[in-house]
Amino acid sequence: MKKKLLVIGAMLVASGGARADGAVWLSGYVDLNIEHLVSSGPASVTRMTSGGLNNSRFNLSGFEDLGGGYKAVFTIEPTFAADTGVQAAQFRQSFVGLKNTDLGEVTLGRQFTPSYWIAGYADPSWAAAYSMVNNMEFFYASYRVDNAVQYKTPSFYGLTGRVMYAFGLEDTTRAGRFLSIGVDYRNGPLFLGAVSELQYTRNIRQAAQIPSSRDNYFSAVYRIGGFEPTAIFHTYNGYYAYPPYVAFQSSGWDAQLGARWNIDGRNRVYGSVVYRHDNNNKSITSATGFVVGYIYGMSKRTDLYATYARVQNQNTVPIAYPVTFSSNPSPGQNPSGFQLGIRHAF
Numbered sequence: 001m002k003k004k005l006l007v008i009g010a011m012l013v014a015s016g017g018a019r020a021d022g023a024v025w026l027s028g029y030v031d032l033n034i035e036h037l038v039s040s041g042p043a044s045v046t047r048m049t050s051g052g053l054n055n056s057r058f059n060l061s062g063f064e065d066l067g068g069g070y071k072a073v074f075t076i077e078p079t080f081a082a083d084t085g086v087q088a089a090q091f092r093q094s095f096v097g098l099k100n101t102d103l104g105e106v107t108l109g110r111q112f113t114p115s116y117w118i119a120g121y122a123d124p125s126w127a128a129a130y131s132m133v134n135n136m137e138f139f140y141a142s143y144r145v146d147n148a149v150q151y152k153t154p155s156f157y158g159l160t161g162r163v164m165y166a167f168g169l170e171d172t173t174r175a176g177r178f179l180s181i182g183v184d185y186r187n188g189p190l191f192l193g194a195v196s197e198l199q200y201t202r203n204i205r206q207a208a209q210i211p212s213s214r215d216n217y218f219s220a221v222y223r224i225g226g227f228e229p230t231a232i233f234h235t236y237n238g239y240y241a242y243p244p245y246v247a248f249q250s251s252g253w254d255a256q257l258g259a260r261w262n263i264d265g266r267n268r269v270y271g272s273v274v275y276r277h278d279n280n281n282k283s284i285t286s287a288t289g290f291v292v293g294y295i296y297g298m299s300k301r302t303d304l305y306a307t308y309a310r311v312q313n314q315n316t317v318p319i320a321y322p323v324t325f326s327s328n329p330s331p332g333q334n335p336s337g338f339q340l341g342i343r344h345a346f
Contacts, residue, residue: 033341118193213238
């Protein structure tokens with residue numbers, strides 16, 4: 001939800017005296033909850049955490065009308081831990097670009113991948129901390145990358161395409177390079193999406209090796225009044241790493257079925273089940289995870305929420321799927337968690 005902070009209107013451009021309009025918005029979220037985690041590490045824990053439904057963050061975005069149908073656009077999103085006030089070292093997004101209604105949009109910087117927009121839209125929990133889509137289907141696959149150039153096409157008969165290339169670590173190797181091509185279709189209540197992504201990741205134990213991974217996502221959403229059933233199918237194959245801690249080579253597929261229901265504009269519920277089938281069951285395993293949540297809107301900007309999630313791992317392997325990425329379950333654990341929180345948008 002965005003609140004207009006400043007409008008720069010009818011400015012005189014020095015060259016030619018042309019008139020240009022622009023605007024800058026400041027928006028964001030403050031999100032805090034009390035969380036109880038079970039089997040998510042050495043011992044159960046009850047704690048306060050930031051970002052149950054959304055990262056606590058600022059969003060500074062805007063545009064300038066350049067004339068001739070062109071606009072300059074930008075977004076900067078610093079995040080912070082609302083429970084401590086500590087700012088994250090890396091921004092959620094930071095990009096700038098040019099947009100034209102007829103030609104599309106080109107943006108450069110740190111930004112969401114095409115898979116985020118396609119699979120993320122079909123996530124009933126909208127990428128919340130307990131999202132099984134994030135914590136199982138995007139398990140160490142990228143949905144945000146640095147040094148990226150992205151082109152988004154204009155919408156044509158409901159079809160919109162996205163192409164992204166990321167330059168990676170810029171060290172003359174392929175480490176961190178990323179290529180994604182996706183398309184989505186929107187027509188009334190129907191949404192369909194497909195994307196394929198290729199990423200190169202430096203081997204954290206053998207630095208001279210830079211293996212790759214391939215992820216393919218297919219998603220669907222259908223709106224029936226305030227009720228939206230959703231589905232995602234994802235295949236993965238290759239090397240995945242979170243330097244310098246975790247790395248694994250594997251392949252397999254997973255599927256998500258879920259729904260979100262805006263009951264009356266104030267009461268909202270959602271649920272999601274993910275089944276992940278791993279072909280190897282060595283570093284990671286086949287597993288089933290689910291999340292259910294309730295959101296009560298106290299106003300247009302303030303929500304109370306309750307969320308419960310659990311992951312059932314089929315085998316004892318070195319890397320277990322978490323219910324939230326701020327926890328580290330031990331091998332063989334089946335983690336679960338419960339949150340009671342408040343989110344305020346500004």
